[in-house]
Amino acid sequence: MTSLSNDTTDTTDTTDELDNHIHVEQGRLGKLVMARLKPNQDMTESVEALCRQHGMKTAIVRGAIGSLIDAHLQYATPTGLREMEVNGPGVEILNVFGEIGFSGEASHHHPLQGVVADTDGKIFAGRFVRGANLSFITIEITLQEWIAVEQAEAVPA
């Protein structure tokens, strides 16, 4: 991780304050893992298992399509987190985004988020709740490794 600095800003104080809120990790994309999840497999847990199995410390979702028995999506509100249950069977996964990591800030209990459609074609979005989004017929998912560059390598001397 390294902090950004910007010499063109007007005041040093603002720049320093801003720097404290910005972290940049430089890296590159590595190997791809393509998978099919059979029925009743949880999407988040399966993705994490794939990362471990293929020795990826961090990976991003490059694509995911399939269907869920029911979708359980979480979102934040001013009064706390809420969970939405969209019932199928046959809730279609329209897109999935997220990164899976096993160390530092990349770790998140519900690392995947996305968009689904119910059997009436209505659209919902949120974070996929771990253990509660089971594949109905199939999920095709492709992950790609994220390889962070060491800080000394990332910042020019």
Added chain:
Amino acid sequence: MKLSTKPAEAGAASTGFVAVRKFLHAGQPSYPRTLDLEAEPAEELRITLQPGALVGPALRRVLARYGQRGGVGRLCGGTARRLHYHRIETTEDPDRPYDYGPPHVLEGVISFVTGAITVGQNADGKILLHCHSGFINGDGALHGGHLLLDTVEVGDDPLIIRLCLFSRGAFVVNSDEETHFSLLHPTPME
């Protein structure tokens, strides 16, 4: 459709039971429950399809230049004049009690808001495009489901598609004994 909301369990890593339904399909389950394969990144493509283009044939034409490749991608923006999409419905067939119903047809001005594509192939090596997408019709109503790319005619705004193609592996169609559907499976390729 039943939609319900409730407060989430406190804390990101809370423990406890989660009410989750499972579904037993008519066929025999097989193991392992996840099929996976390592592949090599090959090409990253940004494809722009102009107004009037038919998306399925246009994508096949592009992909034909790259040989037998697996791939995934996303719809990154644009509109359509016409499209067909499917939703999963109940059937009378006990062997396959849920299946895609008749197509829902949208015409007019349709804006894409999200979408994912798997580039697969059948046993003969012909390209098969699997796409799920969400979109807004001219009345502002949101729709989403299994999009038939062969029916999608690009609207006045060009359609932008990003694809990541890979080598050494592809998604190939095989019949699945458990669900009785023909499904895409990760398959090694030379």
